[in-house]
Amino acid sequence: MRKLLLMCSLLILIVSEGYAQSRMIKGVVTDNASKPIEGATVVVVETQKATTTDAAGNFQIQAENGQTIRVSYVGSKPVSVIVAPDSKDIRIQFKDSNTALNELVVTGYTSERKKDLTGSVSVVDLTPVKNNSSGNTMQALQGRVPGLFIEKDGSVNGATSRILIRGANTLGNNDPLYIIDGIPTTRPEVFQNLSPSNIASVQILKDASAESIYGSRASNGVIIVTTKTGGNTEDKVAFQFNSTTSVESEKSLRFKMLNAVDRGKALWQASVNDGQDPAAGYGDIYSFDWNNNYANPVLNSVTPKPFVGGDPNTPVGNTDWQSVLYKTAIVTNNDLTASIGNKNSSLQINFGNITNNGLVKFTKYGRTTGSINALSHAFNNKATFGVNLKITNSNETLTTRDLGGASTTFLAVTLAPTIPVYQKDGTTYAGELGAGYSDRNNPLHMQDLAKWNNANRLNTFGNVFLEIQPIKNLFIKSNYGADNSNYLSKVITPTFTEGALSRTTNSLFFDQNHYLSTTWSNTIRYNYDLGANNHFKFLAGTEYIKTFTDFQTTKKEGFSLQTQDYFTLDAGTGNTTVTGKSVGNRLLSEFGRLDYNYSGKYLIALTVRRDGSSLFGSNNRYGIFPAASAGWRIDKEGFMKDQTLFSELKLRAGVGMVGNQAVIGDVSRYALYATRYGTTLAQLVGGFWEQYMNIGTAYSLSGANTGTLPSGFVQIQAANPDLKWETTKEVNAGIDFAILHDKISGSFDYFSRNTTGILITPPVASALGEGQTKIVNGASKSNKGWELLLTYHGQQHGDFNYNVTLNFSHFRDKITNLPENVRPAYPGNIDNTIIGHSQFDIFGYKTAGLFQSQAEVDAAPTQIGAGPGRIRYVDTNHDGKIDANDQTWIGTTLPALEYGSRIDLTYKQFDLSIFGSGVAGRKGFDVYTLFNNLMHSRENVGPGVFNGWTPQHTNTNVPALTLKDNNNEGRTSDYFIVNTSYFKIRNIQIGYSIQPKAIFTRIRVFAMAENVFIFKSKNYLSPDPERIDLDPVPIPKIFSFGVNASF
């Protein structure tokens, strides 16, 4: 340790004679990776004037030539610089790499130095994600933190589709818990909406020993975010301004689909193969000129009929729907922070705005964020009080679905090219008409009709706290916070006619909900030293969380005008329907923690939490979650004194128990009856067909056809007094190390966790009747994995400096127990159950190429629909026939390995950062194969179909084209399963810093490119392995320019 502290050096030290003249000295303080250090104390020794560095590491201070400026930072040896006559800009670098080790890590109601950590905690390096085009720190973290797995799409609002910490531990809800300024929330958008320049630190608690202080909600991991409270600026207002403008395009990531004539050729070939007159199926769309000889078919030409469905107003099209639906999007992101502070108080105000005008036409997103953070010390630092308030207001218009429920993004790939975008007049949207088309809508039309839709989200998140220190080392803190969300979605559905399809009733629909969660926590901490070597830290506390949610929907029909302004509830003259409900829950907890540190060498942490929850059944009202962990700083042992290899070496191990209660509904434990006046199943569980399924209790006993109905009650749920949390037990072992004078540092963690009592809702025999399902603690899973983080600090060569960071993580989860009656709800059959597999594994048939002749078919196991040129399925159970029992496990949607790599280079005023990440060990579905190799009677297909098997063309993997598909080749099989591993260069950023003369203290301009290069298996034919089906918006390539300025 001493060695480490000695490794401080001075980068620039200019000593010279000078004038005794007081002037403003500017400077920047960085660490050995040239990362700015925020909060370093800068003192002029002679005058005791002091300041601290801002987020960009900058300081300004009044000093005279010859005076000494001394810069100190916790954990590093102070550095002194003497002011020289020509000193203007002073750069100070702490070469001491242990700044990171001395970082304070918030570990739950308290904080520790990183070097004292015993659990598995990732401290997220925020520097590289400060500038991200999405304004969403969560998305920007993809691939950067070992053990944090993120999947996303290109949706304008930046919503993330999946966030997993150490994999999927349960069958239900795998979402982590967020703790923001000490206040818990389960809503990821609270974190995603935080302006990156407002975030001071992000820590991820990954193992049970670290998480258990959060008890029954922690088993999916905990993300702890602390926001900035400003620093001591000596009462001067400091500003920081970040601005980015981005251009997004998905153009290079489109699926290649057939044009109008080629689709006709493919349909002809498939019809002829089926022995079906192509004109019978598609004669309304195409004229087929062929020899009418099924034995030896020859196609002379295919001509699209001049009008769709014979309608003279709709000339046939040759439409590339992807180019119709998508456009280049512009994203602007501006963010201004003002901070002021002195040694007693500080204030930081942040204002940010982001707009995205949408890759998909007519979609858009706008978000405005504001935050105020204030901190004040009183009574000689014996009392600290503070307030943090963050407000986010966003509006979004997203992609929509057509009348039949198909997404516009799906239609952009699959809609028939012969349908034109517009009718002859060039303004009326055209649509399918006549025989041979699917009942799908024009996706641009659907988006146009949905352009008045808007979802407004107003999130308010904040806390106030008071901490007092009545006696030395005793801290009593009370923290009260609220997470408040107002959601108002407006959906306007105008009437329209488009080809044969129409909507005949217009409506205005509001869906709103109000969510409020309040948390009041009280803690008492005491630090106690017994002699010089025994350090104790005690923590005890309580927490009370109340959550309320109110839902309301209102729908009005019958609007005589179809303008945006006319669609108000009062203007409708038709049916009115309203629905609404209220739910809520309570969580009351006590917790405690004991840290013991012997001489910085041996570290022990014990935690326990007791949660009482209104969700738990009456027989299980309280859950207790204990954990213990220990650390051993081997490098501090005597026997390590003389070695020079390790500058740091620490072993960590922990065990713990945590819970998950996220999938328990607020009233899941009760036997309940409800009145359901005219409820449809879709109102409860969503779904397309479900909107046509009444589950109501009202009935016209009088026989009248209209009017209010008498209504009754129905049982909706059976009681479960035993309902409780899911329990995860975890063992974690890790090592932290730094070698070769800190040139290489890193950490490795191994974990093994078992989750039991996983909450499932087993399907029950229908004979038991309606409302007899209940949620029970049934299944078990195990999950094992490891994480490795490696950093190489490059040797400095003059002005050239570089660092390389690598991270790897692996997890494999499997179901170890699943009650038999629940299994039908998951993939698997009697021979190949899901036991031993993850719910994210793929279950289907194995294939063995194509049948080449009738003789092969006859010799093969019985396969309904088999024939020459058809896919041959494998009789895995050797019973002589191909049926559902031949399915087996053929792939997984989650990777075996996720990895990321970042290179940072600085040269003089230039900086360059390249970041890439990828996944490996993933075999999954290639959606393009479904449309490129197989014919679809309704959807367009790719050019791969022209490689289809014929008796003359047998050397192919594309089956003979068919529209009948008697062989059911769209079934899940390894025909579609390929290696879906990939590596993406996600972010390349090049910056140039200017040291301006006036007003500004620092200006950095940068250019950034995102998602520019994709490396994938050549067998994977879809453009982007991250877009696993056609519904999500593609992840675009993004080019940005921006500026970071301090003044």
Next chain:
Amino acid sequence: MIFGSCKKALDYAPKGLLSTSDLKSSSTAAEGLVTAAYAAIGNGDMIGPIYSKWAYGSVRSDDAYKGGGGTGDVGEIDAMEHYNLVTPSMDAFVSRTWKNLFKSISRANVALRAVNSLSDAEYPKKKIRIAELRFLRAHSYFTMKLLYKNVPIFDENATAADILKVSNTLSNEDAWNKIADDFQYAIDNLPDSQSELARANKLAAEAYLAKLRLYQAYEQDANHHVTNINQTRLQEVVTLTQAVISSGKYSLSSDIGDNFLPETENGPESVFAIQFTINDGTTAGRLNFEDGLNYPHGAPQYGCCGFHAASQNLVNAYTTDVNGLPNFDTFNNTIANLATATVDPRLDHTVGIDGHPYKYDPTKPFSNSWVRDPGVYGNFHTMRDQQLATSSSYFKLGPFMGTAKNVDIIRYDDVLLMQAEAYIELGQQASALPLINQIRARAAASTGRLKKLDGTFPSNYNLQPYPVTNWTQAYARKALQWERRLEFATEGERFFDLVRWGIAETTLNDYINIEKVRRPFLNTAKFTAGRDEYLPIPQSEILFTNGLYKQNPGY
């Protein structure tokens, strides 16, 4: 504070919901549960239907094809049309219908338990309501029996644990009798009329029990082969139907079309019907969406989805000879030329034909351009289960259509033909003749709505009563079977009739062999006797009960 009141701090009571204790000993709650049990028989599911039999009874028969956009569009029905149900684990239809019918049964049982727990003083209508609930329960079991044959039957006294021990291995005879007990209780305890007409009454229970006894009369062995026609049961059918007929409460409407229009629903012919409503304060109305796919696709006023296309065979069956009688033996030899042939007027109440008024609207005659997939399914469409877009009962939700028109479960024409059938099989065919001719006379008179805009009829109608001469039992049987087909065509009775009569295999394979030449999509269709008379027991239900249920033969 929060340290002191831990217990209270965790209290959170459900909002807007009732607990079991709220429902105890309250006649209001019991009445509400009865209402909910009625609601359940109308709680339809487009892909798990419980009241519309278009997929199960019409597409599986020779009346109609699936329709829609090719054979892959709602493939489950295509599988049923091809009798290709070798994989009984389909997620839609077979399993959902089973589930939905048991939802109805459980609502009746829940209500029965609540009603049973009240005294007559607390709940003066106790007996009547019990009778109604047993009627509703029997209705759902009867439907299940037609579809799955072997179903677990239990009553309201069965606890959850008991239910999980009730298998589906009850003999056919015992199963019918158990369901019959419910109808008999209803007959014994219901009044002839109820002030709320949607409620079951005594006559409806008699008619329904007659229907059950008629099915029961044709005794089946385990492989669905009809082994005997039980004369005692037939006699019961005669007695029960006679009670309905002689009550005078019901009669044939003057026009058969009255049965297919919302304006004339709950008319003199409606013995028991499921009620639907629109503009009732619910989101889309409590509508019949089970037939929601079945509108002409290309017609601008509908714009989806062209399912349930009439078969050529059915159209041919409506042709008549010079005597106005069916072409029993020659009807299907050629494709009927509708420009020259004489037909039964019921054709234009049933089938959408190019140029003929569709659903009685002469201003918008049916056009071949309305047809979705003529290459596969031909140019005919159906119309009985549909309403005009201009009807006040019609509502389009998303792509599909719903209607507030009742679904008739038992009509008076059915009562007449059930009695006629019983007479014929009893060898008393002379008594059947006037019944059948009553139906034919009404059909012949049902032309008022059929005229085109120019006042002419779209078809040449010639429909005559059967003469007394040559009215042998065999001829009468043939005439009865033909009459049932034409009277209830596309309403989903046909397949179940064929199975009851024991002629499903011969009739349907004969139909397929000719029809597949006209409609090659039927190439792979084949009806397998001993299997295809009934749906498979859903594999999921067998799993949920750990193999308690026995799969139907052949699956």
